[in-house]
Amino acid sequence: MNKSKWIKVSAAALTFLSISATGMKPVSQTVNASSKRIKVVAKKYVTVWTNYQNGRHVATHAKKGTAWMVLQTAKDSMGNVWYRVGKNQWVMAKYVKQAVKTKPAKAKSKNKKVKQTAQKAKTKAVSAVKLAASWGAPMGSRAKANAVVSLAKQQVGKAYSKGSTGPKSFDNTGLVAYVYKKAAGVNTGRSVKDQSKQGIAVDSTKNLQKGDLLFWGSATNPYSVGIYVGGGKYVAATGSKDGVVQTTLSSYFWPSKARRVL
Numbered sequence: 001m002n003k004s005k006w007i008k009v010s011a012a013a014l015t016f017l018s019i020s021a022t023g024m025k026p027v028s029q030t031v032n033a034s035s036k037r038i039k040v041v042a043k044k045y046v047t048v049w050t051n052y053q054n055g056r057h058v059a060t061h062a063k064k065g066t067a068w069m070v071l072q073t074a075k076d077s078m079g080n081v082w083y084r085v086g087k088n089q090w091v092m093a094k095y096v097k098q099a100v101k102t103k104p105a106k107a108k109s110k111n112k113k114v115k116q117t118a119q120k121a122k123t124k125a126v127s128a129v130k131l132a133a134s135w136g137a138p139m140g141s142r143a144k145a146n147a148v149v150s151l152a153k154q155q156v157g158k159a160y161s162k163g164s165t166g167p168k169s170f171d172n173t174g175l176v177a178y179v180y181k182k183a184a185g186v187n188t189g190r191s192v193k194d195q196s197k198q199g200i201a202v203d204s205t206k207n208l209q210k211g212d213l214l215f216w217g218s219a220t221n222p223y224s225v226g227i228y229v230g231g232g233k234y235v236a237a238t239g240s241k242d243g244v245v246q247t248t249l250s251s252y253f254w255p256s257k258a259r260r261v262l
Contacts, residue, residue, distance in 0.1 A: 039099040040083060042066045042091075052082035052090045059089055062248045067099060115127045145211030145262045147183040152235040153246060155179070165190070168242060175214065175237040176225055186261060187215075192222050199261035203256065211262045214255040222256060 044064050047190055049056040052074050068085035075081055081093035152175075161169035166178040178187040188195045196215050202208065215222035220236045226236030229246065237244045249255070
């Protein structure tokens with residue numbers, strides 16, 4: 001046997017002896033880079049190895065629910081699929097599962113939300129009006145007062161028209177007459193003088209309740225009226241320029257008296 005053939009035989013024998021001594025099988029070197037990144041999570045407590053081949057050693061451990069992006073896939077000599085999830089970090093595929101993608105809820109447009117809120121408020125107001133109008137409640141009824149407030153607020157933005165009692169436009173006393181009749185079934189009359197005699201006197205304009213009538217001018221001869229809607233605000237048909245408005249009580253324009261009709 002010549003020298004070159006002896007060297008080849010010796011090398012083959014050495015490889016055979018090495019494999020036999022370690023008991024290791026030849027390992028598949030098939031490694032594929034993932035064409036599409038997928039996200040996986042650990043199904044249980046998982047060992048993370050430094051490589052997927054025989055002779056690997058433990059890199060770390062990961063708790064159930066730990067998530068990774070798969071960077072590469074490979075198969076070992078036993079046909080097991082492995083995922084590379086980091087530098088020198090491999091996990092066996094059977095111990096992980098693909099993360100489920102959840103579609104984010106579609107955000108409602110701002111205009112749609114505004115319309116829905118307005119519709120709910122309108123429905124609530126209409127319900128309150130129907131309830132109060134159909135219920136012969138005694139004086140002091142909170143339900144009727146709330147119905148009056150709800151209906152009064154719905155008129156905000158409508159036009160002012162002298163002598164008009166609604167529903168498209170109002171004058172000062174016409175607004176009060178319309179709201180109280182529709183919401184509470186109460187006839188307040190059409191003049192400021194008539195309306196200033198309704199119900200009972202409020203001992204102080206600082207102790208107002210929703211639904212109270214507010215008057216400006218002299219206590220015996222007022223010239224203007226509005227409906228108190230709570231929170232220091234009132235609704236009134238102020239004139240041709242502004243129409244029906246909701247505004248805040250001011251110390252410079254404080255009502256001279258108030259009457260509690262409900």
